[in-house]
Amino acid sequence: MSTVIKGGTIVTHDLTYKADVLIEGGKIAAIGPSLSGAEVLDATGCYIMPGGIDPHTHLEMPFMGTYSTDNFESGTRAALAGGTTMVIDFALPAPGQGLLDALDMWHNKSGRAHCDYSYHMAITWWGEKVFDDMAKVVDKGITSFKHFLAYKGALMVNDDELYSSFQRVHDLGAIAMVHAENGDVVAEMSARLLAEGNTGPEAHAYSRPTQVEGEATNRAIMIADMAGAPLYVVHTSCEESHEAIRRARQQGKRVWGEPLIQHLTLDESEYFNPDWDHAARRVMSPPFRNKMHQDSLWAGLSAGSLSVVATDHCAFSTEQKRFGVGDFTKIPNGTGGLEDRMPMLWTYGVNTGRITMNEFVATTSTNAAKIFGMYPRKGAVAVGSDADLVVWDPEKEKVITAGAQQSAIDYNVFEGKSVKGLPRFTLSRGHVAVHDGEMRSQEGHGKFVAREPNGAV
Amino acid sequence: MSTVIKGGTIVTHDLTYKADVLIEGGKIAAIGPSLSGAEVLDATGCYIMPGGIDPHTHLEMPFMGTYSTDNFESGTRAALAGGTTMVIDFALPAPGQGLLDALDMWHNKSGRAHCDYSYHMAITWWGEKVFDDMAKVVDKGITSFKHFLAYKGALMVNDDELYSSFQRVHDLGAIAMVHAENGDVVAEMSARLLAEGNTGPEAHAYSRPTQVEGEATNRAIMIADMAGAPLYVVHTSCEESHEAIRRARQQGKRVWGEPLIQHLTLDESEYFNPDWDHAARRVMSPPFRNKMHQDSLWAGLSAGSLSVVATDHCAFSTEQKRFGVGDFTKIPNGTGGLEDRMPMLWTYGVNTGRITMNEFVATTSTNAAKIFGMYPRKGAVAVGSDADLVVWDPEKEKVITAGAQQSAIDYNVFEGKSVKGLPRFTLSRGHVAVHDGEMRSQEGHGKFVAREPNGAV
Amino acid sequence: MSTVIKGGTIVTHDLTYKADVLIEGGKIAAIGPSLSGAEVLDATGCYIMPGGIDPHTHLEMPFMGTYSTDNFESGTRAALAGGTTMVIDFALPAPGQGLLDALDMWHNKSGRAHCDYSYHMAITWWGEKVFDDMAKVVDKGITSFKHFLAYKGALMVNDDELYSSFQRVHDLGAIAMVHAENGDVVAEMSARLLAEGNTGPEAHAYSRPTQVEGEATNRAIMIADMAGAPLYVVHTSCEESHEAIRRARQQGKRVWGEPLIQHLTLDESEYFNPDWDHAARRVMSPPFRNKMHQDSLWAGLSAGSLSVVATDHCAFSTEQKRFGVGDFTKIPNGTGGLEDRMPMLWTYGVNTGRITMNEFVATTSTNAAKIFGMYPRKGAVAVGSDADLVVWDPEKEKVITAGAQQSAIDYNVFEGKSVKGLPRFTLSRGHVAVHDGEMRSQEGHGKFVAREPNGAV
Amino acid sequence: MSTVIKGGTIVTHDLTYKADVLIEGGKIAAIGPSLSGAEVLDATGCYIMPGGIDPHTHLEMPFMGTYSTDNFESGTRAALAGGTTMVIDFALPAPGQGLLDALDMWHNKSGRAHCDYSYHMAITWWGEKVFDDMAKVVDKGITSFKHFLAYKGALMVNDDELYSSFQRVHDLGAIAMVHAENGDVVAEMSARLLAEGNTGPEAHAYSRPTQVEGEATNRAIMIADMAGAPLYVVHTSCEESHEAIRRARQQGKRVWGEPLIQHLTLDESEYFNPDWDHAARRVMSPPFRNKMHQDSLWAGLSAGSLSVVATDHCAFSTEQKRFGVGDFTKIPNGTGGLEDRMPMLWTYGVNTGRITMNEFVATTSTNAAKIFGMYPRKGAVAVGSDADLVVWDPEKEKVITAGAQQSAIDYNVFEGKSVKGLPRFTLSRGHVAVHDGEMRSQEGHGKFVAREPNGAV
Numbered sequence A, B, C, D: 001m002s003t004v005i006k007g008g009t010i011v012t013h014d015l016t017y018k019a020d021v022l023i024e025g026g027k028i029a030a031i032g033p034s035l036s037g038a039e040v041l042d043a044t045g046c047y048i049m050p051g052g053i054d055p056h057t058h059l060e061m062p063f064m065g066t067y068s069t070d071n072f073e074s075g076t077r078a079a080l081a082g083g084t085t086m087v088i089d090f091a092l093p094a095p096g097q098g099l100l101d102a103l104d105m106w107h108n109k110s111g112r113a114h115c116d117y118s119y120h121m122a123i124t125w126w127g128e129k130v131f132d133d134m135a136k137v138v139d140k141g142i143t144s145f146k147h148f149l150a151y152k153g154a155l156m157v158n159d160d161e162l163y164s165s166f167q168r169v170h171d172l173g174a175i176a177m178v179h180a181e182n183g184d185v186v187a188e189m190s191a192r193l194l195a196e197g198n199t200g201p202e203a204h205a206y207s208r209p210t211q212v213e214g215e216a217t218n219r220a221i222m223i224a225d226m227a228g229a230p231l232y233v234v235h236t237s238c239e240e241s242h243e244a245i246r247r248a249r250q251q252g253k254r255v256w257g258e259p260l261i262q263h264l265t266l267d268e269s270e271y272f273n274p275d276w277d278h279a280a281r282r283v284m285s286p287p288f289r290n291k292m293h294q295d296s297l298w299a300g301l302s303a304g305s306l307s308v309v310a311t312d313h314c315a316f317s318t319e320q321k322r323f324g325v326g327d328f329t330k331i332p333n334g335t336g337g338l339e340d341r342m343p344m345l346w347t348y349g350v351n352t353g354r355i356t357m358n359e360f361v362a363t364t365s366t367n368a369a370k371i372f373g374m375y376p377r378k379g380a381v382a383v384g385s386d387a388d389l390v391v392w393d394p395e396k397e398k399v400i401t402a403g404a405q406q407s408a409i410d411y412n413v414f415e416g417k418s419v420k421g422l423p424r425f426t427l428s429r430g431h432v433a434v435h436d437g438e439m440r441s442q443e444g445h446g447k448f449v450a451r452e453p454n455g456a457v
């Protein structure tokens, strides 16, 4: 069956033009004037854009014997509701666990996904088995490897492990990724804060000042440079980190920074809310920053020194957050955002003039597709590409509220924000998952996307 | 009649993939596997790329009662021979002359062009007539306005005129361009050098140190910022100028820098050649720089802080150069380069690993098309785009020599350089202008390209 | 007669230690413990510092047929009241007037000065006579030459004149100075604002955005670099200008920046006061800036990228300011500050921890003495130095008010500010000009200070 | 007995003037014209400067069961021969050893010193005892604490230890010091090089690229900033490290960089000498760099972003160096330089115009005295200061050769270099230790210098 999107304006990362889009067999079959098909979607007044790609989610992530509340079912449903048609999640091996084992565990979780997905593989320990497994993982289409410089005693790797892994990444033509915070200093600061009786959520922010992030970002860049590995820095939240990325890029190093929609639009004042639940729900790492840092992130998006807007979607319920009452270090780190990323970025970015529509597409979709080796299959409006599309109505408005969201948790960190610019239709490989505000997505429709190494971005 | 390019690998500014290209009616009709057409061009082992766009030429430019030797006929023929399928030339009104008059004069010259062309309009004086004419010129598809901060007493405008013109450019949704050298200081330095008996070609370089260029670039950027005009800086030749552009871009300003292929590959030692002719043939403004500045330009291309590689093709014969014997200020400024730009950049950039193939396409073609408002009609390998294409053979080699060139002048500043990477075919709107090294271009085939204002680059 | 300052702590630009100071014949005769002399000044609890040097004043400056209200009598009296023991004023030749003539006019005005003084010579036009006079002026001990890049049609010089003069400055071993604003753009912006009906004092600020200052600062630095002249940039008020100075200094260029106490402590909101008089009294060039720019200036003082805090004291009465009712371009530019510079900088700088006491001494006195060729005669607490000293009481407080000031004008731009840190005694060549709050200065006591060229700062 | 230095020109960090210097009781008693004393030293044609201070030496340093060859006797004799009148050595506690114990060991070694000396205390492990001892060490006048980020498994501390120690340094008003190289990466690279058969001295340089130094410098700065500790970075050898220091200083952070005379004048080509001994004798950490990095260091000295020139004098004989035949990681790290630092810096810095004489004094003496809390007792030519002086003859020349040196080792890394500018006299607290080229220094004359915390540099 064919579908045609008629009457809209196509917006890609570098073009804006009026044309119809014909979809057959889940792929874009034609782009041009006056196309026709069996099903017609009216895009009058709308922009037809590549569906969003969120390359940073943690669905059903194991934590303290339980799991983050949004799983591949509710998480990808939320994604589609907000115009995002693909997520890349993180497979996290336990210490000593083989990478292929971990991959199997993640494949087991993702069967219910409503949209396409892929994985990054985390390197949480080091050894010959990990070294060997990395090649096998790349063969299976997982070409990006995440490293944690924080979470000491858990996920964190040391600098010699980091350097060894980055060299392996280089040899395999893959991409290195890094969560950049100095775990040693964070641990020391956290212990001190607790010892001094600072146990509330605001102490989480005190324990992770911007210097720990700037330092670790610079360190990862230097080590990646020695290893010859391209580097993707997740959740860039502050000027210090952004400065290190800018400096590296200006020297011709292949480094990318990823601000989150949360850091772009929310600030540290959230942690001073007297309601423990309010503050704890916003606990994530890095924490929200002040407005000077926000300005730096927005400038980076328009200047091109920051490349991708993501969510780090890792949704814990209020009940789960309360594990940390009396000890902020036990509050599970993470917030939601999958459904809100694109409307929030459009509202605060495009509607305010900070970024152009083309930059919106680049930072929500195309850049991620290019960096992570799946362009133009994903991230493009082009003949032959997967028909992962969003038909964006710039006049559609709503007020964000947990009551109306797809996510399984009981709150939303953007509660009460008005957004203008929302999907009229979202298509996942041609299937109309969102139809004029109505969810028609199918559990299990999503498929794993194998990605290519040796990209030329 | 249809033409199909078969067996090649398409390389665009952001994609590399194997596909055939079908051309009908001078446009790209289809891209895909196993296409067929009436005429078949074998691209086996080759890259199919958008034809080059050189946005900086001076063909048949009036000078001291004569004209630069390469005109639209020989100049565009040279362009096609080297894989370039479009040029943008500069219409230069005389003092007091209306812009539309000047435009007519340039249209009269361009009738013999072998490939497509457009114009930039120079603002060489200021007044109400110029202000009014600017809107009419934009209506005719000329959406970029050039300003000279050098050539005092001739083309140079003062800062108040510059600011006024930049405001007008902003109002019209056009692009401001600038030749950035401090004309006051150059004039003073030149007079002093002559007074001290420094009359040879090397004094030309002494009279225009990098500071005069860095200063003027920074000044133009600041004034453009106040006026709200996007700014294109022609012939960026040194670190000081590049630094000003980098700094501006990092602040989110819309500024682009254009290194020339000459500055990327030749250096100041040329002026110390004891042969007056040798040195004088290389006299252009800005002059060639030292290797530190070259390194800065190459780094800028790969880091993205510099956007376009051009030629400033303005070819004077040795006889014309000799007007300046005994007084370097009378040596006509300019060199050739149209035929050599792409092979030289490929050889010294792609073959050495300094830039990728995609960056080659971006800087020789696509970026110029985007900046100057004609993308994706030009600068793209896309269905519906003009079939301005080059089929690039990375194994084809030659030694550059004036004896074998299309240009009408009697020398070549790249004489003796070996290049590897040359066109197998060059197509101008589907017409095969270069066929396996043989020139089949047609005088008069080229057409004027009207461009759009209000670009979103 | 001898004087001894007992019981205090000496604070210089690089030392803090307890010692007495013995003064004989107007010079420091001894420094050490337990000194005795005829007159004893009790410095218990106080800091003994070099008297302030304000290298930027305009006393009795000619303007529209009248003069700035504070002359050498009231101005230097105000200086001493605030701990400043020397000023450097600007001799301003009229167009065509010889430099020696202008110097005579300034010498005629300065006879009533209460404290020592010197002059900078302004280069307001260019010609052989100016070229020749410059050497004679240096011989008379005036070794710094000021250039205006603003005030088009009046004081402004063009870039070729600037370059010629800077070369002459280099040859004479003198210092180049510059008022850095792009006069062409200011004139154009001012005309446009008036044409649009913006006639009030706030339009003065609109007509001189930070870009015009940053641009001109960068230009002056580049031209000074080509001429080999050290450069002192007066009234650095914004980040753009500061950035240009930082960049130059980091490259080893001899460039200094001078923030004014007004720009450090007052901001642009002053111009939005609905009282015309309030706003007009604060009209000066450059205008006050926003808090981001203030932060940049304070950081520069502590980082050492900015060198001297001055006042640009040029006091016009409210009546004089009202020449500009209905046309902001006719409001005389200038504010007072001589009496308030040191207490304000101490209060907002030292008391807040932004700068150390030693940095206070460096930026109010010693750096100016070094740069302008009179160290350690001035700016030092050293045996043999002139006994220009201030005994500073860090506990002394007052509220600034025009009613209590020495200045002859009828208002004070710092009206209502509380300061903590004031002179207990101020000594001019050993004479106690301020004695515990009481003015004992002598009209005519001040003498001209000839300065040395070829400094090694 | 009194001594007078007559007929010379005093050069301090900020003054140049003709005067005699009278010395009584080991201190400067008077400065002025026509002084007289019992002993007269003729300084005609010479500069009288503060004696050099080398704040970075390792005399008789324990290593693999032996000691570095130059001890406090030969090392301080070499110092005086070259115009240096004070050294600061590093007390290095063994793992688990108390700081006071280590201090006793160092006091035992220093009894034979010819010139004054002090110590820095190294923090080589962390625990409550170290925490407690730090206060006692400060009470004894040792106010600077060194930390190694390299030498994994030996001296290296981890980031949490570093942060804890820096906080303690802050609380005690002391100075943090850091050897900045990423020890994890160095260890990994070294192992890999050995495994690949790269065992020679040149592999030492390969194992420590500039990135490992730049990274660690940036990390130490960030952590010091969080702890509020001023930071002194020893042996800054490359642009990456210098950039981190510049950036920090520009933000107002109290950070200083120390290039070594070796890195300023020797480059990496030394390691490619086919003579194993030649290369191994130059093995130190960081290794010598290329000329681009040298240029960066020289620019830093004149721009003020680098503060002190030291030697890291740690002299091993060729026999000791040969411990590392077949395994570069076993070559003892270190070179000499104490006798050559000042003549080499004068020759390559002052004589070439890169730095002024005043900057020479600042970087060889005064800055170290200020930073390390002993100014103006040391580092000054001032009444009351210790008479640690050098009378510098700018016309005196020699060729450096191991055969003529004071150092106990059998070679000199500057062998064959011609220097112009040498001591005529060197005085240690008034004692003439070097008299017109003749050594008259006294073993045991040197005394420990206790230093002050809470400096205001």
Ligand SMILES: [Zn+2]
Pocket (backbone or CB within 6 Å): A179, A234, A235, A285, A286
């Ligand atoms: Zn993370």
Ligand SMILES: [Zn+2]
Pocket (backbone or CB within 6 Å): A056, A058, A234, A312
């Ligand atoms: Zn995450």
Ligand SMILES: [Zn+2]
Pocket (backbone or CB within 6 Å): B179, B234, B235, B285, B286
């Ligand atoms: Zn030009």
Ligand SMILES: [Zn+2]
Pocket (backbone or CB within 6 Å): B056, B058, B234, B312
């Ligand atoms: Zn041109």
Ligand SMILES: [Zn+2]
Pocket (backbone or CB within 6 Å): C179, C234, C235, C285, C286
């Ligand atoms: Zn001024």
Ligand SMILES: [Zn+2]
Pocket (backbone or CB within 6 Å): C056, C058, C234, C312
């Ligand atoms: Zn002024």
Ligand SMILES: [Zn+2]
Pocket (backbone or CB within 6 Å): D179, D234, D235, D285, D286
């Ligand atoms: Zn070391």
Ligand SMILES: [Zn+2]
Pocket (backbone or CB within 6 Å): D056, D058, D234, D312
């Ligand atoms: Zn050392």
